Each structure stands twice: as structure tokens, then as C-alpha cells.
Amino acid sequence: MSDFSSLGLSDWLIQQCKQMGISKPTQVQENCMPPILEGRDCMGCAKTGSGKTAAFVLPVLQKLSEDPYGIFCLVLTPTRELAYQIAEQFRVLGKPMGLRDCIIVGGMDMITQALELSKKPHVVVATPGRLADHIRSSDTFSIKKIQFLILDEADRLLEQGCTDFTKDLEVILAAVPVKRQTLLFSATLTDTLQELKGIAMNKPFFWESKSEVRTVEELDQRYILTPEKVKDAYLVHLIQKFQDEHDDWSIMIFTNTCKNCQILTMMMQKFNFPTISLHSMMKQKQRFANLAKFKSSVFKILIATDVASRGLDIPTVQVVINHNTPGLPKIYIHRVGRTARAGRHGVSITLVTQYDIHLNMITGQKEKEVLKILTQVNVARRECEIKLESTDFDEKKEINKRKQMILEGKDPDVEAKRKAELEKIRSEKKLFKERIQETIQKKQHGMQKKLMKQKHIQKEKAVKST
Numbered sequence: 001m002s003d004f005s006s007l008g009l010s011d012w013l014i015q016q017c018k019q020m021g022i023s024k025p026t027q028v029q030e031n032c033m034p035p036i037l038e039g040r041d042c043m044g045c046a047k048t049g050s051g052k053t054a055a056f057v058l059p060v061l062q063k064l065s066e067d068p069y070g071i072f073c074l075v076l077t078p079t080r081e082l083a084y085q086i087a088e089q090f091r092v093l094g095k096p097m098g099l100r101d102c103i104i105v106g107g108m109d110m111i112t113q114a115l116e117l118s119k120k121p122h123v124v125v126a127t128p129g130r131l132a133d134h135i136r137s138s139d140t141f142s143i144k145k146i147q148f149l150i151l152d153e154a155d156r157l158l159e160q161g162c163t164d165f166t167k168d169l170e171v172i173l174a175a176v177p178v179k180r181q182t183l184l185f186s187a188t189l190t191d192t193l194q195e196l197k198g199i200a201m202n203k204p205f206f207w208e209s210k211s212e213v214r215t216v217e218e219l220d221q222r223y224i225l226t227p228e229k230v231k232d233a234y235l236v237h238l239i240q241k242f243q244d245e246h247d248d249w250s251i252m253i254f255t256n257t258c259k260n261c262q263i264l265t266m267m268m269q270k271f272n273f274p275t276i277s278l279h280s281m282m283k284q285k286q287r288f289a290n291l292a293k294f295k296s297s298v299f300k301i302l303i304a305t306d307v308a309s310r311g312l313d314i315p316t317v318q319v320v321i322n323h324n325t326p327g328l329p330k331i332y333i334h335r336v337g338r339t340a341r342a343g344r345h346g347v348s349i350t351l352v353t354q355y356d357i358h359l360n361m362i363t364g365q366k367e368k369e370v371l372k373i374l375t376q377v378n379v380a381r382r383e384c385e386i387k388l389e390s391t392d393f394d395e396k397k398e399i400n401k402r403k404q405m406i407l408e409g410k411d412p413d414v415e416a417k418r419k420a421e422l423e424k425i426r427s428e429k430k431l432f433k434e435r436i437q438e439t440i441q442k443k444q445h446g447m448q449k450k451l452m453k454q455k456h457i458q459k460e461k462a463v464k465s466t
């Protein structure tokens with residue numbers, strides 16, 4: 001394995017890395033840094049926790065120190081928390097050169113951000129939505145001269161998932177220069193490779209860590225088959241066991257919806273577990289505060305939606321629990337990748353129910369302890385659900401949706417009407433299909449009966465003739 005100096009990294013950066021406990025490059029750094037320093041576009045696909053951030057931060061800092069100006073580099077990332085984490089790496093590694101960075105994410109004051117942008121920071125780390133808003137509404141800053149455009153978690157930025165970044169990306173790509181270096185990184189690039197190649201236009205250098213499995217060796221992956229109604233009891237049991245057996249511990253639990261995240265958090269707090277949550281329906285300041293409390297181990301359990309599944313680097317996380325099975329393999333890869341980072345060991349436990357796979361679930365001897373707390377846990381869930389209902393959580397969700405639509409230039413009432421009409425057409429289509437199916441089945445049944453009758457008559461005839 002090479003060292004940082006043989007990769008072409010300057011002494012001051014090598015010293016800075018040492019201060020952070022980084023002495024030897026990881027594979028992705030070893031392979032991607034030289035082409036980036038040579039001025040090539042780069043696409044790097046390496047496992048979670050393998051040091052992809054430093055693989056782009058270090059070469060950018062080196063180039064910036066040779067010819068410093070602002071705004072030199074723009075980093076786009078899908079979540080607000082991740083933007084802060086990346087900016088921190090830039091700040092720590094770039095301290096000797098007096099790096100000035102700026103974080104542009106939603107949920108924070110726009111005027112303060114506009115002011116910071118106008119001061120021409122060297123590096124801007126942003127989520128696409130808020131940066132696109134600034135580009136649309138302000139002419140006090142320009143990203144026309146950036147040298148580097150970086151898309152971290154690049155595949156997520158191109159995905160049309162629940163948060164669709166495509167329109168905002170179009171605005172941003174129109175505002176950056178054509179002549180630039182584009183760097184794309186993720187642990188799961190392959191699904192969106194072609195689209196990504198379109199963004200990195202200059203025959204990008206592509207590097208992918210060669211491995212049969214897409215999770216790290218240090219990760220112990222386990223699955224628990226449990227009937228849905230016993231799942232929460234299992235969760236409580238697992239946490240209790242972990243708490244009893246370990247002194248220093250941290251657990252991340254992933255769940256599918258904000259509401260579920262909230263209910264589970266309330267439940268775990270009822271059982272006196274030091275739990276805190278992170279989901280998109282929380283105020284941004286609360287999100288940051290909760291994450292900070294979890295990072296500093298004030299709270300040992302973080303229950304989150306997939307807003308926390310990518311990129312977050314919290315070395316103390318020893319266990320990741322999937323309270324629901326993630327819909328896509330890549331979501332699973334990112335979720336479990338919150339543990340076993342940078343060579344550490346970690347465990348992931350996925351709770352699998354009868355709705356996830358077609359299996360007969362048997363509750364065995366080993367689970368007797370779980371059954372003992374089953375009623376208590378289920379009562380706790382019901383109580384938390386009732387409590388949450390009284391806080392108009394669903395109503396807030398509806399209001400948030402409407403706000404988002406207004407921001408996107410849509411009329412919420414027209415949209416609701418359109419949705420209802422679509423729903424009506426869909427259910428009519430479904431009904432129509434069912435009726436056709438029914439008629440076909442009836443006809444088939446009638447024909448079968450007729451055939452059987454004919455056969456019977458033929459048989460009788462044959463018997464008579466003999």
C-alpha cells in the first residue's frame with residue numbers, strides 16, 4: 001500500500017491527516033486521489049465507512065492551496081446533517097490554510113446564508129433544494145468559476161425517491177461552468193452509472209472496490225424472524241439485553257416512516273431507554289441537537305428514518321437495527337453501513353416479519369423472554385399511538401406537504417383534486433379488471449363442467465357398448 005506522499009499529497013496535508021489519526025490512505029483514497037490531482041473527473045464507488053470523504057476533500061484542499069479563490073468548490077449532498085459533516089472535514093483538514101466554508105441547507109435562515117455566500121467562501125457544501133433556491137432568488141454570489149463540483153452520495157442525488165432533486169440539480173448544473181472537475185462518490189453508484197457519466201463529462205476515471213459482497217467484512221449481519229405483533233417486544237428485549245451486557249454502547253434503529261419513528265421513540269423512552277429521534281418532520285435545529293446528543297453519547301439510542309441512513313459517520317455506533325426491512329438492497333447497504341466503519345467491528349440486526357417474506361414463523365423456546373414482555377410492549381405502543389394522535393402529528397404532516405407543494409409552485413387543493421380523480425380512475429380500473437377476471441373464471445368453470453359432463457357421457461356410452 002502506498003503512503004500519502006507517494007500519491008502526490010503535500011506535506012502540510014499529510015501532517016494534518018496525522019493529527020486526525022489518518023496515517024495511511026485507504027483503497028479508495030489510494031486509487032482516486034492521483035487522478036483527481038492530475039485534473040481528471042472521477043467516480044469512486046467504495047464500501048461504507050471506507051474514507052470516501054477524505055478521498056475528495058484532500059485533493060481539493062491541495063489544489064485550492066495552490067491557487068486559492070472563492071467559490072472554488074461546490075459539494076452537493078442529499079441530507080442536511082451530511083452537509084455539516086462534510087464541511088467539518090474540510091474545516092479540520094483545511095485549517096492550516098485558513099479555509100473558509102459555507103453550509104447551505106434547508107431549514108436554516110436564508111438571509112444569513114445569502115450573506116455568507118456573498119463573502120465568497122472557498123468551499124460551499126449544500127443540499128440541492130436550498131442552493132437552487134438561492135440561485136433562483138439572488139445575484140449576490142456566483143458559482144460560475146468553481147473548479148470542483150462534487151456529488152457525494154451521487155446516486156441518491158439522481159434518484160427520484162421521496163425527495164426528488166432532479167429539478168434543483170438542473171438549476172445548479174446550469175449555474176456551474178462546463179469546464180470543471182466533477183467528482184462523484186457513493187457506496188452504491190452502479191444503478192445510476194449512465195446518468196452520472198453524463199454529469200462527469202470528461203471521460204471520468206472510474207474506480208470501484210472489487211468485492212463479492214457490498215458490505216464490510218467487519219460487519220456481523222443477523223436476521224430475526226418474528227411475527228409482526230411480537231416485533232416490538234423483540235426490539236425491547238434486544239435493547240435490554242444489549243444494555244445489560246455492555247457498558248459502552250450506541251444503537252441506531254431504522255424505521256420506515258416519521259410517525260413510526262416518533263412512536264418507537266416514545267415507546268423506548270417509556271421503557272427508560274435513553275432514546276432520541278431523527279426524522280424529517282422535526283424542526284432542523286432539533287434534528288441537529290438530537291444528532292449532537294447521540295454523537296456525544298448523552299443518548300445511547302437514535303431512532304431514525306432513512307434521512308440518517310447515508311453518510312453519517314458516528315464511530316461509537318456498535319449496532320444497527322432495522323425495525324423494518326428496507327425496500328431496496330442499496331438502502332440496506334447504507335443503513336447497516338452506519339456501523340463497522342473504518343475497520344471497526346459492528347453488528348446489524350434486521351427484524352423480518354411474515355409480511356416481508358413467505359415463511360411460517362414459529363416462536364421457539366429461546367423467545368420465551370420476549371413473550372413475557374409482549375403484552376406490556378403492545379400496551380405501551382397503543383398508549384404512545386394515542387398520545388401522538390392527540391398532538392396532531394398527522395395534521396402537521398399534511399400542513400408540511402401543502403407547504404412543500406406551494407414552494408414547488410403547485411396549488412395544494414388542485415393537486416388534492418387531481419390525486420382523488422386519479423385514485424377514482426385507478427379503483428374503477430381495478431374493479432373493471434376484477435370483473436373481467438371473474439367472468440373469465442366463470443366461463444372457464446362452465447367449460448370445465450361441460451367437458452366433464454361430456455367425458456361422463458362418453459364413458460357411459462362406452463360402458464353400454466361393451
Ligand SMILES: Nc1ncnc2c1ncn2[C@@H]1O[C@H](COP(=O)(O)OP(=O)(O)OP(=O)(O)O)[C@@H](O)[C@H]1O
Binds near residue numbers: 024337
Ligand atoms: N486513511 C484513513 N485511515 C483511517 N481512518 C480514515 C482514513 N480516511 C478516513 N478515515 C475515517 O474513516 C471514517 C469514515 O470515513 P467516511 O465518512 O469518509 O466514509 P465513507 O466512505 O464516506 O462512508 P459512507 O459511504 O457511509 O458515506 C471517518 O471517521 C474518517 O475520519
